[in-house]
Amino acid sequence: MVKRLVLLGFVLGLLPASAWSQLRIEIVDGVEGAMPIAVAPFAWDSSEPEPATGVAEIISANLRRSGLFDPMAERDMIDRPTRPPEVRFGTWRLLRVDHVVVGRVTDGEDGWGQEIEYHLLDVHTGRILLSQALPVAPGDLRFGAHRVSDAVYEALIGIPGAFATRIAYVVVTGLGTGEEVFELVVADADGHNPQTIVRNTQPILSPAWSPDGRRLAYVSFATGRSNVIVQDLFTGQMRTVSSERGINGAPAWSPDGRELAVSLSRGGSPDIWVIDVDGEARPRQLTHHWSINTEAAWSHDGRHIYFTSDRAGRPQIYRMDRSGDNVTRITNEGRYNARPSLANDDRFLAVVYSDGDNDFRIAIHDRETERLRVLSDGRLDESPSFAPNGSMVLYAARQQGRGVLAAVSADGRVRQRLVVSEGDVREPAWSPIIR
């Protein structure tokens, strides 16, 4: 039922995305020794018309994009099994495949939607590692394929996949014409189904997903001043949650989804405040400092807030209790560390890092080893956003004068570029896992 809501929201919701706002994902670097796997074309036993892109094709593309798998091309397959008894393990062993996925799509029970039945088999042992029948809402087959990808990924890698997720980003067209158009777009993590959430002639930045993936908070200059807006993705309803004098920026949801940390300069310089999303409790001011304090990120348990501050002269990452007490400096390496994004129970912080004034890169600070590792190689990289499973970092970069998105695996080995056909794309935010 939740999925049906998602669908309705996106079908009825707001404005269709412009043709140019769809991301195209290019794989720049993969991993040596990625796991060979074959996802055989799924049988189509549904009364619905068969889509041009099959479920197996979507799963293969997802697994390839992760960099950890080397899926076999369909044309190289000798067999097209769709059920476990049809899998001839010897053949697949000769093709040097470790795992095979087979399945079929049928009409859903009671005639509602469809069902994806699939099985993951180990070619060497002949064992079935995973079998599931997954109901999908009408028109939601792609997202169903993403869920299958997540399950296969988890069964073989040991951590949940992040394919059944969405990304939010800002596309800017008309740059330099004096008639820029800013669009906040939400798409599936593979770039498909882009939907424009809001379109404006004034800047939009800092989209942040609510923990349930239902709402986005972002900063809009629609009134000529910065405001923090919360928008419901199902109903399209927009609410201004902060419009104080001065800066209203950098929204970050608390893990329970009830509060937003924001950066407000009503006191003369930006400080971190916490506001009640429903506007019931009074705002609480957490930092009281003449410096810039912004870009809050909550710890996974909601007890701490990480943020950027230049109280020591240059921006660095600090952490404080959710009360604002016990401010501790976290980063020490490099002249510039900003915009933290957290993963793996706060062990890893992805940041914008610079050791000079000219090259800004994405780095991961490991809180256990206190080491900083530079992951990207651009000159103007910014806005890191971890995948909810911590496997990849999505960020904004510039390439030949254009804004593009890039993704890099947390170990730096897998690289992708995500481009739109026209304009700049920036300010990516990876959603939580959508249940």
Next chain:
Amino acid sequence: MNTVMRFAALVMMAALVAACAREVTPEPAPPEPTPPPAPERPVETDRLDPRDFTDARNLDNPDSLLSQRVIYFEFDRSNVRAQFRPIVDAHAAYLRGNPSARVILEGHTDERGSREYNLGLGERRGNSVYEILRASNVPSRQIEVVSYGEERPVCRESNEDCWQRNRRTEIVYTAR
């Protein structure tokens, strides 16, 4: 989700866009201000004195400092350099002499570093000009600071020439 609500949202958005239509900012001057006009030019009663900083016509007079409305900053700095001080002082005189005039001080940064941090940096640049205006006895109700950070560059290339044109505070008159 109903159509009425979506229509209402669209109408609201249109109203917002209309509401934020404002005076178009003139093309930014190169970062060096022109020297103040030569002193002791005989003033005729029907001629415009470019040094009369209370006369609204000088806002559009290229010979007057009042026509200059952009203050440029060094990298990562927000102090108003001495060569830009006469421009700020001219606008202070105008605002004092025209109590119904209103300005927005738009603070901007170059593209380097993180966007939200740059919002803070842009605000500092707006505040520096604000402080000078206040010290010159301009009432606070005539001035507002809005930071755009790196969101509204005037120059789009990634080099120092461009960056220095983007690190700026624009004095935007919303009422003359």
